[in-house]
Amino acid sequence: xxxxxxxxxxxxxxxxxxxxxxxxxxxxxxxxxxxxxxxxxxxxxxxxxxxxxxxxxxxxxxxxxxxxxxxxxxxxxxxxxxxxxxxxxxxxxxxxxxxxxxxxxxxxxxxxxxxxxxxxxxxxxxxxxxxxxxxxxxxxxxxxxxxxxxxxxxxxxxxxxxxxxxxxxxxxxxxxxxxxxxxxxxxxxxxxxxxxxxxxxxxxxxxxxxxxxxxxxxxxxxxxxxxxxxxxxxxxxxxxxxxxxxxxxxxxxxxxxxxxx
Amino acid sequence: xxxxxxxxxxxxxxxxxxxxxxxxxxxxxxxxxxxxxxxxxxxxxxxxxxxxxxxxxxxxxxxxxxxxxxxxxxxxxxxxxxxxxxxxxxxxxxxxxxxxxxxxxxxxxxxxxxxxxxxxxxxxxxxxxxxxxxxxxxxxxxxxxxxxxxxxxxxxxxxxxxxxxxxxxxxxxxxxxxxxxxxxxxxxxxxxxxxxxxxxxxxxxxxxxxxxxxxxxxxxxxxxxxxxxxxxxxxxxxxxxxxxxxxxxxxxxxxxxxxxxxxxxxxxxxxxxxxxxxxxxxxxxxxxxxxxxxxxxxxxxxxxxxxxxxxxxxxxxxxxxxxxxxxxxxxxxxxxxxxxxxxxxxxxxxxxxxxxxxxxxxxxxxxxxxxxxxxxxxxxxxxxxxxxxxxxxxxxxxxxxxxxxxxxxxxxxxxxxxxxxxxxxxxxxxxxxxxxxxxxxxxxxxxxxxxxxxxxxxxxxxxxxxxxxxxxxxxxxxxxxxxxxxxxxxxxxxxxxxxxxxxxxxxxxxxxxxxxxxx
Numbered sequence: 012x013x014x015x016x017x018x019x020x021x022x023x024x025x026x027x028x029x030x031x032x033x034x035x036x037x038x039x040x041x042x043x044x045x046x047x048x049x050x051x052x053x054x055x056x057x058x059x060x061x062x063x064x065x066x067x068x069x070x071x072x073x074x075x076x077x078x079x080x081x082x083x084x085x086x087x088x089x090x091x092x093x094x095x096x097x098x099x100x101x102x103x104x105x106x107x108x109x110x111x112x113x114x115x116x117x118x119x120x121x122x123x124x125x126x127x128x129x130x131x132x133x134x135x136x137x138x139x140x141x142x143x144x145x146x147x148x149x150x151x152x153x154x155x156x157x158x159x160x161x162x163x164x165x166x167x168x169x170x171x172x173x174x175x176x177x178x179x180x181x182x183x184x185x186x187x188x189x190x191x192x193x194x195x196x197x198x199x200x201x202x203x204x205x206x207x208x209x210x211x212x213x214x215x216x217x218x219x220x221x222x223x224x225x226x227x228x229x230x231x232x233x234x235x236x237x238x239x240x241x242x243x244x245x246x247x248x249x250x251x252x253x254x255x256x257x258x259x260x261x262x263x264x265x266x267x268x269x270x271x272x
Numbered sequence: 273x274x275x276x277x278x279x280x281x282x283x284x285x286x287x288x289x290x291x292x293x294x295x296x297x298x299x300x301x302x303x304x305x306x307x308x309x310x311x312x313x314x315x316x317x318x319x320x321x322x323x324x325x326x327x328x329x330x331x332x333x334x335x336x337x338x339x340x341x342x343x344x345x346x347x348x349x350x351x352x353x354x355x356x357x358x359x360x361x362x363x364x365x366x367x368x369x370x371x372x373x374x375x376x377x378x379x380x381x382x383x384x385x386x387x388x389x390x391x392x393x394x395x396x397x398x399x400x401x402x403x404x405x406x407x408x409x410x411x412x413x414x415x416x417x418x419x420x421x422x423x424x425x426x427x428x429x430x431x432x433x434x435x436x437x438x439x440x441x442x443x444x445x446x447x448x449x450x451x452x453x454x455x456x457x458x459x460x461x462x463x464x465x466x467x468x469x470x471x472x473x474x475x476x477x478x479x480x481x482x483x484x485x486x487x488x489x490x491x492x493x494x495x496x497x498x499x500x501x502x503x504x505x506x507x508x509x510x511x512x513x514x515x516x517x518x519x520x521x522x523x524x525x526x527x528x529x530x531x532x533x534x535x536x537x538x539x540x541x542x543x544x545x546x547x548x549x550x551x552x553x554x555x556x557x558x559x560x561x562x563x564x565x566x567x568x569x570x571x572x573x574x575x576x577x578x579x580x581x582x583x584x585x586x587x588x589x590x591x592x593x594x595x596x597x598x599x600x601x602x603x604x605x606x607x608x609x610x611x612x613x614x615x616x617x618x619x620x621x622x623x624x625x626x627x628x629x630x631x632x633x634x635x636x637x638x639x640x641x642x643x644x645x646x647x648x649x650x651x652x653x654x655x656x657x658x659x660x661x662x663x664x665x666x667x668x669x670x671x672x673x674x675x676x677x678x679x680x681x682x683x684x685x686x687x688x689x690x691x692x693x694x695x696x697x698x699x700x701x702x703x704x705x706x707x708x709x710x711x712x713x714x715x716x717x718x719x720x721x722x723x724x725x726x727x728x729x730x731x732x733x734x735x736x737x738x739x740x741x742x743x744x745x746x747x748x749x750x751x752x753x754x755x756x757x758x759x760x761x762x763x764x765x766x767x768x769x770x771x772x773x774x775x776x777x778x779x780x781x782x783x784x785x786x787x788x789x790x791x
Contacts, residue, residue: 071695093697105688109710121706122696170696 018049018206019084019096019173021070026079028065038231039065042079045225045234049084049173052200052207054217054224058267062232063210067178070208071099083174091174095123098172098205102182104163106151112138113147116166123170130169137165140199157188164199175200177209181216193219194248201245214263218256219246226266236266305654306485311493314486321475326498328470332387333459333502336394341451343395344402345444352410352436353428363548364555369400370725370770373461374732374744375763378751381466382569382759389466394458401454402447409443410436445510452502460495464736472498480649480737488649571760579757589758592746593765600731600742601769603659607666608727608773612720614667615674623682623708624700652738661738666730670723677722681715682708717781724777725770732766 023045030037039062047053055063068074070081072088083091091097098119106115116134117127127134138147141161151159160180167175180196181189193216200207200220211217217224218240226236238259242250250256288308295307315322351358358365373393380389413435421431463473476491553573560570567575580589621628648665655661685708693703735744743766750758 071691073691073694089697092695095696097695099692099695101688101691103686103688105686105692107689107707107710109713118692118706119696122693122698122702166692176695 018204019091020049021045021047021174021206021208022082023066023070024080024082026066026069026076026081028062028069028074028076040069040076041231041233043232043234044079047206047208049206050204051223052209052221054221055208055210055227056212056214056217056224056263056267057227057232057235058229059212060232061227061229063227064178065232067176067208067210070174071097071176093123095119095125095170096173098167098170098175100160100163100167100177100180102179104151104159106159106162106166108151111148111150112143112154112162115151115162116169119166119170134165134169137168140168140202141165142195157184157192160184160192161195164196168199168203168205171203172205175205175207177207177211179210179212182212189213189216190248190251196220197244197246214260214267215251215256218242218259218263219250224263226263236263238263306489310486311490314484314490318487318490322494324470325472325475326494328387328468328474329390329456329459329463329472329495330498332390332462333394333455335387336391336458337398337451337455339391340395340398340455341402341448344399344447345406348403348406348410348440349432351407353432358407359544360547360551363550364552365400365403366771366774367552367767368396369404370767370774371396372725372729372732372766372770373397373458374464374729374736375747375766377462377464377466378747378759379763380462382756383563383565387468390459390462390471393462394455397454397458398451401450402444405443405447405450406440407443409440412443413439442510445506449503449506449510452506453499456495456499456502476649485653488653492647492650569756571757576757576760576764580761583757589761592758593743593761596741596743596746596762597765597769600728600735600744603662603666603731603742604728604773607663607730608670608720608724610663611667611670611723611727612674612716615671615678615719616716619675619678619682620704620709622679623704648733648737651734657738657740659739662731662734665734665738666727669730669733670726673726674719674723677715677719678712681712681718684715685711714785717777717784721774721777721781724773728766728770728773 023043026040026043027038028040030039043062043066045053045066055066057063065074069076070083070088072092081088083096088097107118110118113134116137117130120127120130135147138144141164143158143161143165146154146158151162154162160183164180167177181192184192197220209217209220221240224238224240225234226238227233228235240259242256291305292307292309295305295310347361351361373396376396377389377393380392383389384392410432413431418431418435421434460471460473460476463471464477466474468474472491472495476488476495479487479491557572560572563570571579578586580586580593583589618628647668651664651668652661655664689707689711690703693707698706731742732744732747735742736748737744739745743762747759747762749755750762
């Protein structure tokens with residue numbers, strides 16, 4: 012299932028965001044700039060509280076920057092999301108407990124007032140893509156944690172988004188399941204190649220999936236290092252144990268601990 | 273700062289001015305709504321009697337508040353430590369919750385001396401909210417710290433001491449907040465038909481015939497003020513201990529699993545249910561037996577049975593009650609539906625239009641704290657003595673708890689679910705229809721269950737004080753004629769009806785929630 016979809020480039024230009032905590036002003040993001048080419052996969056990695064999620068929320072139009080701006084294919088996030096051009100998956104799958112898997116995946120279509128029956132084939136295709144055949148009518152309460160997360164991934168893809176935003180989508184899963192989901196996400200992503208930005212805590216996850224890893228520092232939140240990931244696609248599970256992979260892992264870990272220490 | 277004060281104070285001042293004008297020119301129901309200035313002037317005239325009336329209501333209310341809460345808290349602890357006791361007392365709890373206080377009041381008056389009817393009725397009204405909220409607080413504990421305590425060999429008592437005691441505080445204090453105005457209401461209700469001269473209830477009852485709207489409104493406002501102070505004191509206390517907690521994740525867990533009972537309990541289920549249904553009758557019988565009041569006055573369950581099925585006029589007695597039921601039941605059902613629809617509509621408007629909540633909340637709070645008996649004469653002054661007045665009283669009684677519960681449900685919709693919709697540019701209405709409303713379905717059900725018994729109470733109060741038919745009137749007449757059998761029968765029927773209402777709504781709730789979570 013290879014379809015060419017319109018992808019957009021993503022630009023974050025000088026974004027600053029601060030929160031007031033009590034009397035103190037917390038600088039969550041300071042003058043952050045980032046450019047993601049159309050069809051690229053970028054991983055954002057950094058310690059807790061470095062503003063990764065805040066940045067993602069700003070790109071999704073869920074939060075506003077104090078200054079600076081975000082452009083997606085030359086338009087603002089708010090304009091872009093009305094076209095259904097964005098897809099998101101959070102650490103919390105945020106499924107509606109009263110809806111079946113199929114209905115949960117159809118939710119964005121309903122919001123955008125698109126006809127769900129026309130898309131039924133596509134929805135079933137996504138269910139197959141994330142490996143949930145036979146669970147179309149199941150409710151979230153009847154699924155395991157990993158399965159719920161797959162539903163959330165399928166939902167993020169249902170509008171054929173040009174930009175995909177993932178906020179630690181596998182953060183709540185165990186290491187074994189997480190690695191399995193990484194392999195699957197790569198397979199799913201390769202079928203449509205939306206411009207993707209993923210926030211994560213896992214160095215191996217970032218290296219396995221991304222074309223480029225961006226390391227962030229905190230106090231204030233800012234971009235510290237950018238590492239290009241040279242491994243060709245498709246990447247196979249053996250990559251996790253390749254020496255080059257470990258070398259890059261150590262390099263990134265070094266950037267992270269240098270700041271922590 | 274000044275701007276903010278102005279923005280909140282200005283609508284109030286304008287409303288007051290409007291009220292003064294409307295009252296001054298007798299625009300509502302031919303002067304039934306008096307001007308604030310007239311009410312203040314009346315206060316000045318009655319300044320000698322008010323302190324005595326207020327104290328006569330406040331003192332038993334406070335005693336009942338302490339007494340009822342003590343029992344409520346003790347039983348809540350017992351229920352947690354020995355869950356079997358809760359199942360046995362389930363019928364008792366529901367009966368206490370569902371008792372229309374107005375039906376209990378004449379019975380307490382004929383059974384108890386002095387201010388004890390007031391104290392007892394206040395205690396009865398206080399019991400349920402405090403017991404329920406304390407129990408919820410004790411039960412609803414994060415399971416992980418429990419595991420930690422168990423790992424170090426702690427038992428049930430250790431969990432209670434280290435964990436539950438602290439975590440039940442917000443619930444307990446929230447219960448007290450609801451209980452405080454209820455205590456005042458109980459004390460006032462028990463003054464009805466007590467023949468006592470002092471107290472706001474007696475004052476109100478005596479003033480209804482005088483055709484002086486200024487005084488009726490004055491008494492109503494005084495009672496409201498009293499209840500509002502009690503509510504505020506408890507709310508301030510509760511605020512110190514309660515942190516607002518909104519769930520961050522969507523609970524998609526399987527409810528079936530948590531409800532599973534061990535096999536040995538399933539077999540004995542019907543036995544427990546039967547016992548739970550019999551316990552209230554046993555308590556009734558035991559209380560009467562221990563009081564040693566004449567069987568002519570104090571009827572046991574058997575005495576009521578005799579009155580309805582075995583004495584000479586038994587069939588007449590039954591017909592009278594059935595006729596009254598025919599008048600009261602439809603009113604209670606219609607009132608319940610209107611109140612729920614109204615509460616849902618306002619709660620929804622509150623989520624769509626934020627300032628609306630700011631405007632409606634003070635008015636709703638007044639409705640909540642205003643003892644409904646004080647409200648009824650005012651409603652009668654405005655709406656007359658017909659069906660409308662009955663419905664308005666019923667809605668006024670049931671509206672606030674329903675509104676609070678539904679609004680709470682709408683406010684607790686998990687944020688990630690709304691974020692997902694935001695990403696696709698959903699409007700407020702779409703978020704409401706697709707997420708907020710279905711997510712708060714359990715709260716809507718809880719609201720219906722909560723206010724179902726209250727709707728019968730509202731109808732009976734309106735009938736007693738205003739319209740002159742139905743169960744409320746039957747009770748009032750029986751009280752006047754010292755027809756003890758009828759007093760007990762109406763009380764029993766209205767309690768049974770309230771419990772039936774409650775169980776019916778619970779059944780609908782169970783079915784709705786089962787469809788909601790699993791396929």
